[in-house]
Amino acid sequence: MDLSKQVATLEFWFEFASTYSYVAAMRIEALCRASNVPLVWRPFLLGPIFELQGWNDSHYNLNPRRGAYMWRDLERLCAKFGLPWQKPSVFPRATILPARIAIANVAQPWIGEFVRRTYVANFGEDRDIGTREVESEILAALDLDPEPILENALAAANKPLLRDATQRAVAMGICGAPNCVVGDELFWGEETLEDAIAWALPGNGEAAKFRA
């Protein structure tokens, strides 16, 4: 079997509190589908990654020049891609609850829609996605029964999943979010989606150029 002719899987590593992850999360499933690249959703927590870099908060809060640019850039990117945008009144929001729901359900057919609705609640509607109330509403809107999903997400047995994912992110050299991971290759930033997809397609001209 010629592995160079195989399509690689694209892992999308995201954090629900991350603004640039929002823009990317809204686009990644459609882009992968259009290129027949298998997508795996990989929720993780940025907090421990920021701590490794000596930060106790988002660097957008710690560095006001950087923050000012990011807020304008997000507004512009959302206009460009036709995404709802409302600057959240709390940033970054606590995202353990939606991250635990997501990681316990990455193989469910509703995972993509759950991720997108949670992001829109945070960055398009300024809602507190860290609460059972908001998450229940999102799950119910997907015609799911929220209670068993919330109980399962919050169960002790589910706790190691998110911790392990975050440790794997550290080991892979992840510095922020979002990231696409294709094989050993890490692509960081909302602007890298197309390059990551090209990397996953071995017969693709861009991927061939990358490898040259």
Next chain:
Amino acid sequence: MDLSKQVATLEFWFEFASTYSYVAAMRIEALCRASNVPLVWRPFLLGPIFELQGWNDSHYNLNPRRGAYMWRDLERLCAKFGLPWQKPSVFPRATILPARIAIANVAQPWIGEFVRRTYVANFGEDRDIGTREVESEILAALDLDPEPILENALAAANKPLLRDATQRAVAMGICGAPNCVVGDELFWGEETLEDAIAWALPGNGEAAKFRA
């Protein structure tokens, strides 16, 4: 006169020591020409901008995780765009000399080629672009007489130009390099060139979407 139908000028703000500026500087003139967007080269120094953010070195050196990602990303971007790449043995290099040559000659027909050759010397050939020797060689290769250009660049009368440019960069909220500036709009990063050009073209579909 309907200003909304005018093409805006694109200012390209760059620092010769900046890796992502290299990738962008190699592409910006051809991209602008293809869209009939007037281009103005704006050299500046990142040092004072980094100091404002509390850094006494490139954040790629101060933050090894961030640095490791950047070096791999640069290698990959250079392969993607067909640019020469050799990781420089000194980073960041002192760039006052080429920045002063550039700022004294932004209106010369050879400015674009001078900028590109200086970048290739730094990031494609690992040469010390802060030296008269290397800069003389680059100017001579452009069929110019290096000595009067170097003398003029180093003259006291030229010193305020670079300082003023850097102060203007601070005032505009610039955090790093490269940047495209179109009117009051700041686009940061090598990946923003196309968006900045779209912004400069009022009749363009993307620009219209941005403004929606």
